[in-house]
Amino acid sequence: MWKRSKLRGFRRPKQYIAVIVFVICTIELINLLQSENQPLEVKPPLHHKDINHELQLERMAMDKNIKSLHRDLITASRYSRDERISLALKDIVSSFFRINQAMKTTENLPGEMTIVLNCQNECSFTNLNDILDGISKSIHKNNPIVIATSKVEIFRYILESKLKHLPHLNLVKVGQSDSFKMIYKTICNHVSTDTLFITRSLTKFPSETSLRKIESMMLSDVEFHQNLIIGASVTDHQNIWDTGCYRTKMLLYQYRITKGHDESFGQSNMLHCDYLLGAFAIHKKTFQKYLRTNYLGIAFSNEPMFRAPDSFFTKNIFYLDLFNYLKSKLYTVKLMLDITFPQISNSLPALTREEIRPFLVKNQLNKFLSDEFHHDFQCNQVNINGGGYLQMQNVGMFIPKCAIDELNTLLLFITKVLDQQKYEYELDSGSVVGQTKLSATLPWERDHDLVFKPKHFKHLATLNNTFLSRGYIQKARFTDLDKCIANKSLTCGYMGIKSKTWRIELIGQSILGSNLYQNKGRWLLGPTKGQVGEQWMKVPVNPGSYCRSHYGVDVLKHQQHWADVGGINSWMEYDKVGHWIDCKRPGHHSCCNNFLADGNLIFRDVWL
Numbered sequence: 001m002w003k004r005s006k007l008r009g010f011r012r013p014k015q016y017i018a019v020i021v022f023v024i025c026t027i028e029l030i031n032l033l034q035s036e037n038q039p040l041e042v043k044p045p046l047h048h049k050d051i052n053h054e055l056q057l058e059r060m061a062m063d064k065n066i067k068s069l070h071r072d073l074i075t076a077s078r079y080s081r082d083e084r085i086s087l088a089l090k091d092i093v094s095s096f097f098r099i100n101q102a103m104k105t106t107e108n109l110p111g112e113m114t115i116v117l118n119c120q121n122e123c124s125f126t127n128l129n130d131i132l133d134g135i136s137k138s139i140h141k142n143n144p145i146v147i148a149t150s151k152v153e154i155f156r157y158i159l160e161s162k163l164k165h166l167p168h169l170n171l172v173k174v175g176q177s178d179s180f181k182m183i184y185k186t187i188c189n190h191v192s193t194d195t196l197f198i199t200r201s202l203t204k205f206p207s208e209t210s211l212r213k214i215e216s217m218m219l220s221d222v223e224f225h226q227n228l229i230i231g232a233s234v235t236d237h238q239n240i241w242d243t244g245c246y247r248t249k250m251l252l253y254q255y256r257i258t259k260g261h262d263e264s265f266g267q268s269n270m271l272h273c274d275y276l277l278g279a280f281a282i283h284k285k286t287f288q289k290y291l292r293t294n295y296l297g298i299a300f301s302n303e304p305m306f307r308a309p310d311s312f313f314t315k316n317i318f319y320l321d322l323f324n325y326l327k328s329k330l331y332t333v334k335l336m337l338d339i340t341f342p343q344i345s346n347s348l349p350a351l352t353r354e355e356i357r358p359f360l361v362k363n364q365l366n367k368f369l370s371d372e373f374h375h376d377f378q379c380n381q382v383n384i385n386g387g388g389y390l391q392m393q394n395v396g397m398f399i400p401k402c403a404i405d406e407l408n409t410l411l412l413f414i415t416k417v418l419d420q421q422k423y424e425y426e427l428d429s430g431s432v433v434g435q436t437k438l439s440a441t442l443p444w445e446r447d448h449d450l451v452f453k454p455k456h457f458k459h460l461a462t463l464n465n466t467f468l469s470r471g472y473i474q475k476a477r478f479t480d481l482d483k484c485i486a487n488k489s490l491t492c493g494y495m496g497i498k499s500k501t502w503r504i505e506l507i508g509q510s511i512l513g514s515n516l517y518q519n520k521g522r523w524l525l526g527p528t529k530g531q532v533g534e535q536w537m538k539v540p541v542n543p544g545s546y547c548r549s550h551y552g553v554d555v556l557k558h559q560q561h562w563a564d565v566g567g568i569n570s571w572m573e574y575d576k577v578g579h580w581i582d583c584k585r586p587g588h589h590s591c592c593n594n595f596l597a598d599g600n601l602i603f604r605d606v607w608l
Contacts, residue, residue, distance in 0.1 A: 113215050134205030152171045174186050180313045228331070231245075241346070242346040246260070246274060253367065271334065286326075353377075366378070400590070404440075425451065427448070435532050437558075449507070454510060475495065491509050493507070512540075527541075
């Protein structure tokens with residue numbers, strides 16, 4: 001930067017400029033003479049991609065130097081006391097500005113971005129005119145542009161005047177009924193650059209907008225990992241601005257998406273996102289990898305895989321599924337705050353139950369949660385099978401909550417029948433452990449256990465039709481029942497009540513836990529009850545003490561069902577508490593070893 005004192009001696013601007021030119025030319029001449037004495041270095045020929053990279057680096061370096069000199073000249077013109085020198089410097093500033101702009105509008109190099117417009121089912125023709133007008137007036141008029149439509153001839157006739165100003169515009173014909181996925185497969189076949197800029201529901205392309213920063217970052221990423229996706233913030237039709245950045249989590253058969261971020265990238269002014277609402281840049285190879293994954297997932301290992309129909313890939317589901325795929329493959333999604341594009345809406349679209357159901361089926365989910373709405377499905381509605389005897393095929397995985405709901409429904413029905421008959425009963429064994437630790441059913445449970453007085457067995461057997469009316473099967477087994485009733489030290493009698501996949505076991509026991517502790521006045525309060533899901537069940541008078549005395553001091557830490565860990569029966573020694581066994585499907589969102597083997601918060605609704 002020049003100081004004022006160095007400008008006082010110059011009275012004539014032409015002399016001043018001549019001195020500058022003379023010094024520069026002298027330095028260049030000295031460098032040239034020195035270089036003649038150096039042996040000529042022969043470099044090996046560069047690969048096409050290396051040439052592109054070298055050109056891009058040279059252009060970026062030149063742009064940086066011109067901007068730096070541009071700033072210095074502006075400063076010098078401001079502090080000059082001689083008005084003639086100031087005017088002369090301003091003329092030089094204007095020249096450098098034109099040079100810098102001309103550099104940016106040079107013809108596109110291979111490897112830059114193709115602007116993609118899906119006008120078959122995203123952008124309207126009215127918006128297309130505004131978008132193309134904006135591009136033609138911007139520094140991106142030489143970028144390749146691909147417009148997908150089933151009405152190519154009509155578009156070519158109407159856009160004839162635009163084609164003169166946009167030399168690299170290409171109209172691509174797609175089918176009238178093509179799905180989103182098929183349209184983008186066709187588009188990719190007509191793209192020659194490494195990067196695509198997916199405009200989505202763009203309404204305008206502001207002429208002052210520059211994507212050079214995104215292009216530069218994506219080009220650098222091509223040389224390394226190709227795992228970067230960069231998006232822009234959004235405004236809606238009322239010019240209300242929003243980041244359009246969302247975080248997502250898939251956990252325990254639930255999917256949660258919420259607006260916001262929990263990480264940024266320092267000086268780059270970028271946010272870390274999982275889902276983008278607006279336009280974004282993506283590598284062509286990455287996009288094509290996703291477009292080839294057109295199968296629906298399997299809910300469990302005993303179910304066959306099947307391909308997703310094209311109708312699955314609707315507008316809203318396509319992008320949700322794309323970003324879910326990118327996150328599962330550990331791609332990095334960033335949002336650049338200082339670039340904004342107007343689009344139809346700046347909020348997440350409200351997905352209907354029918355719209356979201358295939359997405360849940362694909363990812364073995366039964367619940368979808370967002371800030372504005374949520375959808376909850378039963379297991380059979382989303383092709384999920386699990387729990388009970390089926391859980392033997394999914395060792396090391398938590399049971400879906402929708403399957404546990406079936407077990408809890410069965411438990412509630414049975415306890416209502418027992419209450420109506422005024423039987424004495426209470427939860428027992430692992431059912432009490434789940435109630436104590438989780439206020440719910442253990443998500444690795446195989447059944448529920450109840451104990452009740454043997455004197456009720458014969459009468460309970462006569463209620464078979466009551467259970468059959470709900471589709472439940474009753475199987476009773478008595479062993480010297482009269483002898484058992486007479487001798488209260490014995491435990492005898494068994495009845496199993498089964499639903500489609502679950503079973504409730506009722507065991508005869510003359511003395512219940514609550515019979516051993518009769519506090520004065522306790523009869524006024526009634527039996528102790530504990531929460532199991534959304535229900536309140538009769539439990540031992542002190543369930544915490546019961547669990548500790550039955551299962552030991554480490555009962556609060558988790559260990560899977562005795563049948564999963566190779567035990568003979570529930571009376572085995574639980575010597576590996578606080579550890580999960582290996583998951584049968586590593587990486588699945590319900591694998592037990594994704595979580596700590598302690599605590600209960602993980603079993604509630606997904607939080608971010």
